[in-house]
Amino acid sequence: MTEQEIIRLTNDVFEESFEIEKEKLKPEMNIFQDLGLDSLDIVDLVVALQEKFGVKIRNDDRIKNIRTLGDIHKFILSLKAEGASPSL
Amino acid sequence: MKETLILIWFNFIFYILFILFSLIGIPVFSAIVAFQSIFISRRKGMKKFRRAISWYGLVIIKLLPFPFVRVFYKDLDTSGYKGPFIFTCNHRSASDPFLMACLPYEIVQVVNIWPFKLPVLGFMAKAAGYLSIREIPFGEFSRKATELLNEGVSIATFPEGTRSADGSLGQFHSSIFRVALKSGYPIAPVCITGNEKIPARGTLLLKPGVIKVHKLPHLKYEDFKDMPPFKLKNDVRQIIADGIEAMEGKKSL
Numbered sequence: 007m008t009e010q011e012i013i014r015l016t017n018d019v020f021e022e023s024f025e026i027e028k029e030k031l032k033p034e035m036n037i038f039q040d041l042g043l044d045s046l047d048i049v050d051l052v053v054a055l056q057e058k059f060g061v062k063i064r065n066d067d068r069i070k071n072i073r074t075l076g077d078i079h080k081f082i083l084s085l086k087a088e089g090a091s092p093s094l
Numbered sequence: 095m096k097e098t099l100i101l102i103w104f105n106f107i108f109y110i111l112f113i114l115f116s117l118i119g120i121p122v123f124s125a126i127v128a129f130q131s132i133f134i135s136r137r138k139g140m141k142k143f144r145r146a147i148s149w150y151g152l153v154i155i156k157l158l159p160f161p162f163v164r165v166f167y168k169d170l171d172t173s174g175y176k177g178p179f180i181f182t183c184n185h186r187s188a189s190d191p192f193l194m195a196c197l198p199y200e201i202v203q204v205v206n207i208w209p210f211k212l213p214v215l216g217f218m219a220k221a222a223g224y225l226s227i228r229e230i231p232f233g234e235f236s237r238k239a240t241e242l243l244n245e246g247v248s249i250a251t252f253p254e255g256t257r258s259a260d261g262s263l264g265q266f267h268s269s270i271f272r273v274a275l276k277s278g279y280p281i282a283p284v285c286i287t288g289n290e291k292i293p294a295r296g297t298l299l300l301k302p303g304v305i306k307v308h309k310l311p312h313l314k315y316e317d318f319k320d321m322p323p324f325k326l327k328n329d330v331r332q333i334i335a336d337g338i339e340a341m342e343g344k345k346s347l
Binding site for chain 2: 044
């Protein structure tokens with residue numbers, strides 16, 4: 007899976023689960039202030055990302071440092087690099 | 095110069111009356127309700143206590159600052175449904191919680207930690223069963239809120255979580271919308287305008303003005319039951335934003 011595919015699939019999660027318009031999905035967007043997610047929405051996001059990529063990320067401490075959409079892209083990319091095999 | 099003197103005089107008189115009324119009115123209200131509660135059920139006692147809080151709020155926000163501050167409440171919901179509702183309001187000023195007294199319903203407010211720490215008001219908030227959103231986990235919050243709704247008590251919330259610094263509508267927290275989806279009770283958006291400087295954030299100085307509180311038509315559970323919480327909160331946020339713009343003459347509904 008290429009970097010572009012991971013970015014597209016991550017953005018698909020935001021479109022499908024949160025109905026956020028594609029135009030808003032830029033890497034620099036803060037997921038709290040700009041996209042409007044809160045702590046409970048993050049739980050939904052984690053579940054949706056787990057389902058989309060077939061990975062376990064719920065207990066990963068790195069989630070706490072995520073602020074922007076770009077951070078999520080990097081996080082998923084790092085998971086892939088570590089060997090978590092996305093199943094689609 | 096004359097205007098400044100009037101402003102100082104207005105604030106001086108208001109705060110003197112506010113402190114006196116709070117120190118005398120709250121214990122008197124509480125004593126009367128406590129006495130009546132001996133002869134009635136706990137549920138009826140709570141109802142009376144919450145009504146007493148509403149009266150207190152109305153005196154503070156409508157009577158004491160009059161005629162410098164005038165409050166107008168309008169119910170735009172013509173459905174005839176009597177509640178209970180989940181009220182969701184915009185939040186621009188520390189006077190917002192007092193304005194909830196304009197809503198003619200038995201109400202419990204969802205508040206932050208700090209109102210519970212206020213000397214007299216904190217006691218009243220606790221006694222009335224107000225929900226401190228930051229001190230309890232979501233599951234417990236949801237259960238308590240649903241219990242109140244089942245008893246016929248409406249819940250009033252400020253989903254922005256904090257007062258707006260510049261008057262703009264902030265992002266909404268989803269907690270109360272998740273409660274609405276789980277409990278099946280309707281959501282009633284409420285728009286408050288005109289109290290941005292009564293008082294402004296970071297000051298206690300009250301400026302004269304006209305406050306409008308509009309209760310918009312409620313959203314029925316059937317209309318939002320299939321929505322994800324994120325979409326629901328943003329749809330309600332948009333309804334409130336449109337309502338505020340209409341009230342401020344920037345947009346027609």
